[in-house]
Amino acid sequence: MPLEAVASQYETGTDQEFLYTLNFGPQHPATHTTLRLVLTLDGETIVKAVPDIGYLHSGFEKLGEDLDFNQYVTIVDRMNYVSPVANEIAWHHTIEKLMGLEITPRCKYIRTILAELARISDHLLCVGAVALDLGGLTAFLYAFNEREKVYDIIENASGQRFHPSYTRVGGLINDVNDDFVTQVRAFVKSFPKAHSDVCRLLNKNKIFIDRTQGVGVLTREEAINRSCTGPVGRASGIARDLRKDEPYLAYPELQGAFKIVCSNGGDCLARYLVRMGEMVESVNIIAAAIENLPSGPVNIGTDSNVVIPDKSATYRSIEGLIQHFELFMWNRRFETPVNEVYGANETANGELGFYVVSDGSAKAWRARTRPPSFIHFATFPHLVEGHQISDVAAILGSLNIIAAELDR
Amino acid sequence: MNHQEAIDAKFGAESAMPTEFRDNKRLTVPLEKIYGVLAFLQVQRGFDMLCDLAGIDYLGYADATDRYGIVYSLTNTNSGERLFVKTFANDPDPEVPSVVDLWEAANWMERELYDLFGVKFAGHPDLRRILLPDEFTSHPLRKDYPMRGYGERHNFPTVTRAES
Amino acid sequence: MALKVDDNIFVSKLDDLANWVRKHSLWPMPFATACCGIELMATASSRYDLARFGSEAMRFTPRQCDLMIVAGRVAMKMVPVMQRIWLQMPEPKWCISMGACASTGGVFDTYSVVQGIDRFIPVDVYVPGCPPRPEQVIRSVLDLQEKIQKGGTINGREFARRDTYEGPGDRLGELDPSEVVIAPGNFATGKRLRGLPLVS
Numbered sequence A: 001m002p003l004e005a006v007a008s009q010y011e012t013g014t015d016q017e018f019l020y021t022l023n024f025g026p027q028h029p030a031t032h033t034t035l036r037l038v039l040t041l042d043g044e045t046i047v048k049a050v051p052d053i054g055y056l057h058s059g060f061e062k063l064g065e066d067l068d069f070n071q072y073v074t075i076v077d078r079m080n081y082v083s084p085v086a087n088e089i090a091w092h093h094t095i096e097k098l099m100g101l102e103i104t105p106r107c108k109y110i111r112t113i114l115a116e117l118a119r120i121s122d123h124l125l126c127v128g129a130v131a132l133d134l135g136g137l138t139a140f141l142y143a144f145n146e147r148e149k150v151y152d153i154i155e156n157a158s159g160q161r162f163h164p165s166y167t168r169v170g171g172l173i174n175d176v177n178d179d180f181v182t183q184v185r186a187f188v189k190s191f192p193k194a195h196s197d198v199c200r201l202l203n204k205n206k207i208f209i210d211r212t213q214g215v216g217v218l219t220r221e222e223a224i225n226r227s228c229t230g231p232v233g234r235a236s237g238i239a240r241d242l243r244k245d246e247p248y249l250a251y252p253e254l255q256g257a258f259k260i261v262c263s264n265g266g267d268c269l270a271r272y273l274v275r276m277g278e279m280v281e282s283v284n285i286i287a288a289a290i291e292n293l294p295s296g297p298v299n300i301g302t303d304s305n306v307v308i309p310d311k312s313a314t315y316r317s318i319e320g321l322i323q324h325f326e327l328f329m330w331n332r333r334f335e336t337p338v339n340e341v342y343g344a345n346e347t348a349n350g351e352l353g354f355y356v357v358s359d360g361s362a363k364a365w366r367a368r369t370r371p372p373s374f375i376h377f378a379t380f381p382h383l384v385e386g387h388q389i390s391d392v393a394a395i396l397g398s399l400n401i402i403a404a405e406l407d408r
Numbered sequence B: 001m002n003h004q005e006a007i008d009a010k011f012g013a014e015s016a017m018p019t020e021f022r023d024n025k026r027l028t029v030p031l032e033k034i035y036g037v038l039a040f041l042q043v044q045r046g047f048d049m050l051c052d053l054a055g056i057d058y059l060g061y062a063d064a065t066d067r068y069g070i071v072y073s074l075t076n077t078n079s080g081e082r083l084f085v086k087t088f089a090n091d092p093d094p095e096v097p098s099v100v101d102l103w104e105a106a107n108w109m110e111r112e113l114y115d116l117f118g119v120k121f122a123g124h125p126d127l128r129r130i131l132l133p134d135e136f137t138s139h140p141l142r143k144d145y146p147m148r149g150y151g152e153r154h155n156f157p158t159v160t161r162a163e164s
Numbered sequence C: 001m002a003l004k005v006d007d008n009i010f011v012s013k014l015d016d017l018a019n020w021v022r023k024h025s026l027w028p029m030p031f032a033t034a035c036c037g038i039e040l041m042a043t044a045s046s047r048y049d050l051a052r053f054g055s056e057a058m059r060f061t062p063r064q065c066d067l068m069i070v071a072g073r074v075a076m077k078m079v080p081v082m083q084r085i086w087l088q089m090p091e092p093k094w095c096i097s098m099g100a101c102a103s104t105g106g107v108f109d110t111y112s113v114v115q116g117i118d119r120f121i122p123v124d125v126y127v128p129g130c131p132p133r134p135e136q137v138i139r140s141v142l143d144l145q146e147k148i149q150k151g152g153t154i155n156g157r158e159f160a161r162r163d164t165y166e167g168p169g170d171r172l173g174e175l176d177p178s179e180v181v182i183a184p185g186n187f188a189t190g191k192r193l194r195g196l197p198l199v200s
């Protein structure tokens, strides 16, 4: 609680008197979020970095034991708040795995499109923020412009632009309309332009390259040993992507539309380039998915007793009303197998998994999250050692640490 | 030879109890053999990534005999295979051997588990609280801790207009 | 006898002038902790452009700011930090509590999230929403400008008059020791619980 340095963290040695300690955060622009670093410095060189996290610990997992599977989606949203809808999809992916439900093809495609849009918006923020920290405001403005379009699409689909809470067990809260399709098509068309704008600003920018190349190198062995997944892992040469390795949603049918973007640089530049490359692949997936969007219902049949009937059915038919009550009465609700299951999705930051223990009721007994930010941030002290203070911003930005996911 | 047979052959019969649900393959390993089994799986069976470390408090769970469950999710990055290894610890002094020397990633995961469940990890290099303040005394994800806490969240002085 | 002045001379109170100057150049200190912070960034960037209202000069050091925007939930560990930043800002200063979490705890009624920052620092404008839309944030800045124009005096005397804390903590009064359980530990014990014995 008090802000003095963590006592046990000083390096001891003969030249200890030349070292000094710098407190970084918890409220600092370059962290973008709330985390604190205690840096031991020798001149400008970082000898040791001790992260201190938990400044946004809000008890997500405790809430997961208190809310039912549909309610908890609102909380999961707030976990990685840069790409909220991807978290929802991962959460309900796990719940549907637990209950053994197979969602409808249309729902799969819509979820896939939204997950990819979320990936794009996450990468855009990450890239824009790295550029901002390294002194390039323009790329940040370009990126935000594009993110607004993603927000518009999500708002059109769900009614909320930021935290949509769009998925439900066995489907979605409502179907998308034709506008959605038009908007997504327009986005697919306009995005490459914005992408190349950002590329032209940064890819050959001398300052940007100088400040990211060779900074924060993570080798393949270290990356595996430290459980890095997603862009961080792939930039270090782990060719692993759950969309290819354990295809879920509509990815099995879209395998031809995308490739895994890898690099073996392992430094901040490689991570940036992997993110830029992934955005192109994501747009390809969206383009393929929107053209193949199947028709049909978005929810699995109401006879399955797990989906919330839509409002007109609740108000106008007795079956709908009964179903509604079955799901919302305190003593009814879902029946789940008494077992535990781990389900994971490839989100923008890496493998977002949930380990759900069920005791047969509508609530999880334990809803453990595998938070990619937390695991990636654990590598930070290792990455930053021996670098200069100014590299802290580059490395932090390239890992894309989201505080709410870090601390939950 | 599948993993369970290999473990049984090395560590004696009944060292690993296999269960399966959906696509998750689980092995339940007794606490005293857990470190050996994990090291064996890492070195001999190619599970080079510790994907996740989950803790579960089974206090009040139907048919549960042990209180804390610890689940190691292992991944083989070459074949993409997953394996879940589970072990149990019990009050009053739950203690599990640390696997930091096998996987560096376990460092923070074990600290988090210690913070939220109070399960100690023997041999951990730096077992401090990670998410909650050091002065905090409870372990909030235990089932006997209320969701709204014991009022710690409002235990701070107030700054008024006059003071500031 | 009335004084005759030229048309281009403008008579005002010094107070009004000072307030007018203040309200059009609010420098926010974005205390962005969570999701609302991203919306705050969106408010300041291309499409919504907070600069139109003179509040775009975000400064990350509290000593240069006069408006603190608390965007996002504040956890137990963060409260002392928030108070310290508030105390570091020079007078006159204002505070906007952005989002449901900062105002009331929002969906996070859990052991570690503060149920409203107004328990610990004074707040001028509350913005509802989870997160508030950028338009709402802009509206709150406008409201605050109105408040400044109406309320402030040149040397900020209104702050001195409000010497008692008006937040919910006070309205509830002192708690009876039997009603509270204080976690052991050396948390600096707050106003409501001052002087209570620690239980173990």
Ligand code: SF4
Binding pocket: A078, C034, C035, C036, C037, C071, C072, C073, C098, C099, C100, C101, C102, C106, C107, C129, C130, C131, C132
């Ligand atoms: S009010 Fe909503 S958007 Fe804002 S910080 Fe809280 S949960 Fe996030």
